[in-house]
Amino acid sequence: MRIGIPAETLAGEARVAATPETVKKLIAQGHTVVVQADAGLRADAPDADYIAVGATIGSREEAFAAEMVLKVRPPTTEEIGLMKPGTVLVGMLDPFNADGLQAMTAAGLTAFALEAAPRTSRAQSMDVLSSQANIGGYKAVILAANIYQRFMPMLMTAAGTVKAARVVVLGAGVAGLQAIATAKRLGAVIEASDVRPAVKEQVESLGAKFIDVPFETDEERDIAQGVGGYARPMPASWMQRQSALVAERVKQANVVISTALIPGRRAPVLITEDMVRSMKPGSVIIDMAAAQGGNCPLTEAGKIVVKHGVTLVGETNLPALVAADASALYARNVLDFLKLVFDKEKGFVVNREDDIVASCLMCRDGQLLRKTA
Ligand code: NAD
Numbered sequence: 001m002r003i004g005i006p007a008e009t010l011a012g013e014a015r016v017a018a019t020p021e022t023v024k025k026l027i028a029q030g031h032t033v034v035v036q037a038d039a040g041l042r043a044d045a046p047d048a049d050y051i052a053v054g055a056t057i058g059s060r061e062e063a064f065a066a067e068m069v070l071k072v073r074p075p076t077t078e079e080i081g082l083m084k085p086g087t088v089l090v091g092m093l094d095p096f097n098a099d100g101l102q103a104m105t106a107a108g109l110t111a112f113a114l115e116a117a118p119r120t121s122r123a124q125s126m127d128v129l130s131s132q133a134n135i136g137g138y139k140a141v142i143l144a145a146n147i148y149q150r151f152m153p154m155l156m157t158a159a160g161t162v163k164a165a166r167v168v169v170l171g172a173g174v175a176g177l178q179a180i181a182t183a184k185r186l187g188a189v190i191e192a193s194d195v196r197p198a199v200k201e202q203v204e205s206l207g208a209k210f211i212d213v214p215f216e217t218d219e220e221r222d223i224a225q226g227v228g229g230y231a232r233p234m235p236a237s238w239m240q241r242q243s244a245l246v247a248e249r250v251k252q253a254n255v256v257i258s259t260a261l262i263p264g265r266r267a268p269v270l271i272t273e274d275m276v277r278s279m280k281p282g283s284v285i286i287d288m289a290a291a292q293g294g295n296c297p298l299t300e301a302g303k304i305v306v307k308h309g310v311t312l313v314g315e316t317n318l319p320a321l322v323a324a325d326a327s328a329l330y331a332r333n334v335l336d337f338l339k340l341v342f343d344k345e346k347g348f349v350v351n352r353e354d355d356i357v358a359s360c361l362m363c364r365d366g367q368l369l370r371k372t373a
Helices: 020-028 047-052 060-064 077-082 098-106 128-147 174-185 199-205 218-224 236-252 273-278 318-338 355-360
Strands: 002-005 032-036 056-058 068-070 088-091 110-113 155-157 160-162 166-170 189-193 255-258 284-287 304-307 310-313 361-364
Touching: 002 060, 020 032, 020 047, 020 318, 032 047, 032 060, 047 056, 060 077, 077 098, 088 318, 098 110, 098 361, 110 355, 128 174, 128 255, 128 284, 128 310, 128 318, 166 174, 166 236, 174 189, 174 199, 174 255, 189 236, 218 236, 236 273, 355 361
Parallel strands: 002 032, 002 068, 032 056, 068 088, 088 110, 166 189, 166 255, 255 284, 284 310
Antiparallel strands: 110 361, 155 160, 304 310
């Protein structure tokens, strides 16, 4: 197949969907690859590295004219217009954006949204949410440490003792657990909260304290188990008790990293304005849920703002700030997914019996096929 790798155009998006490493493997499998000029530049993958593994460098139009297009971000209307009906598109295509899916369907694309893959062991090597959230969690702590005007570790020096930073992590999924691990490496004292009781052990094994919000009814306990590993909105009674406990912990914190998300919904509000007001001046909040409305109502998506003496970071694309490694991991996820849609004899195949293929397939032949949970 002829595979195209366009440059991403969203502001601040520095990642690329295929690296010289994965392009080399695609070419070894018999594909031809055309990479848009400078597509990998911001991810430390210059054109020369793609040429060295056998790719050709082409225009934006040539990349989108390929039979299969690999992308990081959902295509813009203009990009959809550059693809012929029948083009196979693979990327993070935002499966919850109905208008976007409709546009791809109407254009006759065969589109695979990798974020929709099930969170199963077999899908792990193509789990783009995990590979990118892991990087986001790491970078969130590095950003916080950079903004915070004090040390993260405890230091005993001849000039006196410096206290360790207190870090609170809200939401201990992939990003939150990596944030805990990174903050621990920097010597911070960490506490974490999540609705899913299963994460308590993981939080503790990383050396953080779990903020335990007891369940008072079977209904609360049941909802907290989530669906497919994902959280569900918790009853108001539980949220109030969590809020009271989180408020106490946030008041003592120097850094808060919030990552709480519920797929397809607005992020839950966990840090109220009163909680921000209660924090010490110079504290830092990295709101990783900024793109989904934020875990704090004071967060401004895409901006760094100071309110009540606290710096709130609303960066919406932390993985793009680690573009080389984020691209390397993303490109390997894509390569692994492609193994499911290429057959040695038959070439490109769509096996809808395969749960990963079926979950990721958003549309084909003008038909919207997204499976909703
Ligand atoms: P996510 O990004 O959807 O959400 C982040 C975290 O926020 C989750 O841990 C969620 O429970 C938490 N959260 C939601 N509402 C909250 C609230 N009100 N208060 C506190 N926390 C709240 O999650 P994710 O990192 O994508 O992980 C989702 C699931 O997928 C997890 O169960 C994870 O273990 C699982 N997973 C499985 C695999 C695999 O088996 N292949 C790989 C990665 C992740």
